[in-house]
Amino acid sequence: MRAKLLCAAFAAAFIGTTGTATAHAAPPADDRSAWAAAPHQPVSRVQVQAAPPWGACGRSTDPQKLVRLFTKNRVVDFALRCGGPKYSSSPTWGYRHILWRHKGDFERMAAGTYQNWRDIADLAMSHNTSDPDRWKHSGGKSCYSRVLYLKNIRTNKVVRKQIFKMIVSSSNNIITSYPTGTHC
Template sequence: MILRADGGVDLFEESGEIIGNVDPPWAVDAAGAEVPTHFEVDGLTLTQVVEHIGGDWEYGIVADPSTNAWGACGLRTSPTKVVDRYPGKGGTYTLRCGDKNYGYRHILQNHRSQFEALAAGTGKNWRDVADMAMTWAAKDPDKTVMNVGGGKGCKSRLLFLRNNRTNQVVRQQRFAMYYVNSSLNIVTVYPKGSGC
């Protein structure tokens, strides 16, 4: 485990490959006031410290950091390993570990920085935004194109990205998800203003 600059924590395999993360910690009192909090990492133990003593807080205090183990593709993991499934219109779309040409590894290598930029100010990480894009493109697409060439289809969806704490819309973005028509394996997903 490694503590990030934003206060969250990245989880790693022995190989050094990231396998998940914990979002930055947060805590609020019964009136909704933010209570100071932080993580401490000691070997394989992660502790959230809520600094409530000596403060003028209304109890109970809620602290519920979210985790994401979506990045479960290690260096030796088979390209066919399932990362997640997205039920939707037309069937269930599957994100596999893949390689540089499709799946999680393709998205990581080619689109991570785009998702990181979109996650800024939301309290989410890049995987959360990519996951949300695939969830809603599969479940409730704005547009579907069954044949975009090469045996692939496309579903796109406009999403409103909100701040986790304030619920205010930080930005809106349209995403396109491309998949193989015969297997519904996800090839890629990325921000695309025009959609499919």
């Protein structure tokens, strides 16, 4: 009986009260700093980690469903939600927008790094959340930008230096993130 109660408590903690798996916070900065640090710093196997799992967004999934939570500090979190509008052929915010409008941009950034587009998107949002180079607030939105040095994780050579922007609503929902040539 005690084992069943412990299993039930563990399941409740893991699944949460809503019945869906909880989103993962960003890894500590030390885990990913080599990806964003100066180009002369080596990347060790220990430091290279795939992005944490993102929640799934189906065609009919609620636009407010949490995909991934990025922790800015101990007080503020930025939420990547499914976004929408759902069923739209051109979504305007959230994961659906990034997938529809910027997946190709992130795929081009991932070329030569031995990572996928989602790893690079997660990396960009994580670093724009925790350590932006520049930020600007206006019109109920915030813009964060950061230069990242993307390295080939097998050869440890920089394959590109790129600025990434992230736009966040006043309610701390991520509207979009993408590679660009200019800061906020």
